[in-house]
Amino acid sequence: KAGVTQTPRYLIKTRGQQVTLSCSPISGHRSVSWYQQTPGQGLQFLFEYFSETQRNKGNFPGRFSGRQFSNSRSEMNVSTLELGDSALYLCASSFSPGKETQYFGPGTRLLVL
Amino acid sequence: SQQGEEDPQALSIQEGENATMNCSYKTSINNLQWYRQNSGRGLVHLILIRSNEREKHSGRLRVTLDTSKKSSSLLITASRAADTASYFCATDREYGNKLVFGAGTILRVKS
Numbered sequence: 125k126a127g128v129t130q131t132p133r134y135l136i137k138t139r140g141q142q143v144t145l146s147c148s149p150i151s152g153h154r155s156v157s158w159y160q161q162t163p164g165q166g167l168q169f170l171f172e173y174f175s176e177t178q179r180n181k182g183n184f185p186g187r188f189s190g191r192q193f194s195n196s197r198s199e200m201n202v203s204t205l206e207l208g209d210s211a212l213y214l215c216a217s218s219f220s221p222g223k224e225t226q227y228f229g230p231g232t233r234l235l236v237l
Numbered sequence: 238s239q240q241g242e243e244d245p246q247a248l249s250i251q252e253g254e255n256a257t258m259n260c261s262y263k264t265s266i267n268n269l270q271w272y273r274q275n276s277g278r279g280l281v282h283l284i285l286i287r288s289n290e291r292e293k294h295s296g297r298l299r300v301t302l303d304t305s306k307k308s309s310s311l312l313i314t315a316s317r318a319a320d321t322a323s324y325f326c327a328t329d330r331e332y333g334n335k336l337v338f339g340a341g342t343i344l345r346v347k348s
Contacts, residue, residue: 128279157335157336159336159338161277166338166339166340166341167325167327167336167338168338169335169336169337172335180335182335212277214279214280216280216336225270225282225285226270226282226336227282228272228279228280228281228282229279230278230279231277231278231279233277
C-alpha cells in the first residue's frame with residue numbers, strides 16, 4: 125500500500141499570500157488529521173476530518189482552514205500568511221477515528237518570507 | 238499546548254548500547270504512541286500501547302506504560318547508527334485522532 129502523500133513538499137510564500145496544501149491518505153483510510161511542527165511550539169494539532177466532516181479543531185486562528193473530499197483526500201488552507209506560519213505541516217491518516225494508529229506523510233515545509 | 242514531556246531532551250550513546258527515553262503526561266489517556274522523526278521529515282510510527290496495557294514489544298523496542306504515574310518509557314536495545322533521530326510520545330484522550338505530542342528526545346547513536 126502506498127503511504128500518505130503530501131504535495132507540495134516545499135513551498136516559499138510571502139507575507140499576506142495564501143497557500144493550499146494537499147494530503148492523500150493511505151488507501152481505505154477515511155480519517156485525516158493535520159499538524160503543524162515548529163522549533164518553538166513543537167507538534168501541534170490543527171484539525172481532523174472524517175467522512176468530509178471536521179471532527180476536531182486545534183487552537184489556531186481562523187486563517188487556518190481545511191476540508192476533506194469524498195475520496196478522503198484533504199486540503200488545508202492558510203490565508204494571509206504570517207512569518208510565524210513557517211513550519212513543517214504534517215498530515216496523518218487512519219482507518220477511522222478512535223483507538224487507531226495514525227500514519228504520517230513526509231510533510232510540506234512552508235517558508236514565509 | 239503539549240501534554241507530554243520527554244526526558245532526556247537529548248541522548249548520545251555508542252552503537253550497541255541501549256537507549257531509554259521517558260515520557261510523562263498530564264491527563265487520562267486512551268492510547269500512547271511513540272514516533273520517530275529523521276531530520277525534520279515525516280513521523281514514523283513505532284508502537285502504540287493502550288491504556289489497559291502495561292508493556293509492549295516490537296523488535297528491538299520495548300514500551301512500558303504506568304497510568305498511575307502518567308508515564309511511559311521507550312527502550313531501544315542494541316542501538317544502531319540508523320536509530321539516530323528524534324523520538325516523540327503522543328497521547329490521545331478523547332475519542333478521535335487528536336494527538337498531543339511531547340517535545341521529543343533527540344537520540345544520537347555514534348558508530
